[in-house]
Amino acid sequence: MYHYRENKKVGTYNGDILFTHIGLSGPGILDNSRYFSENDILCLNLTEFKNAEELENDLIFKLNGPRKKLKNLLSEYNIPERLLLNILSELNIDPSKFSSEVNKKERKSIIRNLIELSFKIDQLGSYKTAMVTKGGVALMKVNPKTMESRMLPSLYFLGEVLDIDGDTGGFNIQFAFSSAASAIDAINLKKI
Secondary structure (H helix, E strand, O other): OEEEEOOEEEEEOOOOOEEEOOEEEOHHHHOOHHHOOOOOEEEEOOOOOOOHHHHHHHHHHHHOOOOOEHHHHHHHHOOOHHHHHHHHHHOOOOOOOEHHHOOHHHHHHHHHHHHOEEEEOOOOOOHHHOOOOOOOEOHHHEOOOOOEEOOOOOOEOOHHHEOOOOOOOOHHHHHHHHHHHHHHHHHHHHHO
């Protein structure tokens, strides 16, 4: 997935993506959402090919092969049928058209949309739906070994109250437990 802001590429990310009734989701989106802003553009490569030229060579080979309906031929790229039909509909290309009937302009449009399917970020998820929040107490204000405030002794900060957020997969909960264990150890040592 490529991430653009004001026509400049600002990131390249990998990860599985889910198409939901309210927008894009899944690990590829959730892990990288901290970098997204409204009006940014995400371009998804729906294929295993690295670039449009590789896909075009393969697609031309398939189009010149045995006569097939376009939707059946394109399904060989392991793109969900509903998504594929939606893309073809947006391009005004009949999915039941036979492969031999696809012209160069249609082929180029299909390739562009399979290699760089673009989505504009209209809005980000709300605080209510967030899995992780970004921001918090600056890490430089906390002793990382004890989790104690450098400004106010005997005040400890743990987990996501700190300015730290991890990828999906349990990293945030692990940090919450680990930072709590560090603080408990430090507090117990102070009591001795």
